[in-house]
Amino acid sequence: MSIESRLSELGVTLPDAPAPAANYVPFVKSGNLLFVSGQISANDDGFITGTLGEDMTAEDGAAAARTCAISLLAQLKAGCDGDIERLVRVVKLTGFVNSTADFGDQPKVINGASDFMVEALGERGRHSRSAVSAPSLPFGVAVEIEAIFEIS
Template structure:
C-alpha cells in the first residue's frame, strides 16, 4: 500500500503546500534530500495559537504538532511533483513549542507529529528529532516544525 493510500485510510487529505510567509522558499532539494522550512500549526479554522503551560494542554499541543506534520508532508508532495509516494523516509524533525518557562513536556507535544508520521508511514516515518521550547513563535502559533526527508 502506498503512502497516499495510507493517508486516505487515516482520513487525511494533504492540503496544498502552504506558501512561504516571508523571504524564503518552502523547501530545498539537494540530491535525494528535501529540507522543508518550518511549518506552523494550522487547522481548518486558521492558525492554532496558544502557549503550552498557560492556555493549552499537552493533548492540544500534540494536535497542533500533528497539523505541522501534515503540512510537512504537503511540502514533500510538492517537492516530489505531486507524487507523495516518492517519499522514502523521514530523516529528522526539529520541533519548536511555544511554552511557558516552566513547561517541560515539549517532547510529548512533538510526539503528535512523530506518532502521526509513524502511523502514516510505518518504519519510514521513524526519525531523529529535537523538541525545544520557545518563548514565542510567529503569529502566536503553538508549534512550528521543520523537517528533513529522503525521496526517490
C-alpha cells in the same frame, strides 16, 4: 500500501502546500534530501495559537503538532512534483513549542507529529528529532516543525 492510500484510510487529505510567509522558499532539494521549512500549527479555522503551560495542555499541543506534520507531508508532495511515493524516509524533525519557562513536556507535544509520521508512513516515518521550547513563535502559533526527508 501506498502513502496516499494510508492517508485516505486515516481520513487525511493533504492540503495544498502552504505558501511561504516571508522571503524564503518552502523547501530545498539537495541531492536526495528535501529540507522543508518550518510549518506552523493551523487547521481549517486558521492558526492554532497559544502557549503550552499557560492556556494549552500537552494534549492540545500534540494535536497542533499533528497539523504541522500534515503540512510537512503536503510540502514533501510538492517537493516531489506531486509524487509522494518518492519518499524513502523521514530523516529528522525539529519541533519548536511555544511554551512557558517551566513547561517541560515539549517531547510530548512533538509526539503528535512523530506519532502521525509513523502511523501514516510506517517504517519510513521513523526519524530522529529535537523538541525545544520557544518563548514565542510566528503569529502566536503553538507549534512549528521543520523536516528533512530522503527522497528517490
